[in-house]
Amino acid sequence: MSQPHSAQEDLITVRQLRKAYGATYVLKGVDLKVKRGEVSxxxxxxxxxxxxxxxxxxxxxxPSGGEIIFGDRRLCHEDGNTFHVVPERELRDARSRMPMVFQHFNLFNHRTVLENVIEGPTRVQKRNKEEAIAEARVILDKVGLLERQDFYPDQLSGGQKQRVAIARAMAMRPQLILFDEPTSALDPELVSGILDTIRQLAVEGMTMVVVSHEMKFARRLADRVHFVAEGIVVESGTPERVFDAPESDRLKGFISSILH
Structure with a gap:
């Protein structure tokens, strides 16, 4: 669980977020808050x-509608029937400060580990290359991959690729890291290494939002758990509240199904 943070203000606020593909709504009005330094x-x-x-x-x-506030910046909102989104330039800046770690790594196969990690800082954030390389090596050492800095992704195991993906996100000096099923594409014996890396980030106070099927890990690491079903947040609370005292029938059914 993350350390107490001096400024527990909301880093992300989501109100009535909707997403439709054609006439089908995948998100039907999501309300969500993530505090700075929190693991959700x-x-x-x-x-x-x-x-x-x-x-x-x-x-x-x-999104198709609703409001997202990231830090002090409102990225989208509705005014009557009109949905407003900030210009692409502002979205790129926001995206660079909340990078995502994907299920299937999304590395550049024709670039080395080090080149993958410095891609965002040098190309997106326009940082000095030598500075980015020095910082990337520190991060690669932290995730146990410094000796693999000149390897290509196809020379790495799945767990190593995912640690490169995490290092790439860390190199962006993020305010928030998004994880989308970071262990689901890995063999079971490789999962614990990734969970240890995420746990260490939590200890250091990194704000994270993690989509995961790893319920034991969620119970141990999360500050807050959000149960999402049928396009809405059905329940939110501490891990103890969500896992041990679910209130809705939908969550009770979900907990029952994963326990059995």
Missing amino acids: FIIGPSGGGKSTLLRCLNFLVK
């Missing part, structure tokens, strides 16, 4: 809207 887990059944919600937060998927 999003759990729920497959197809309930968890990954879509995560992608809407940093506009990899454009």
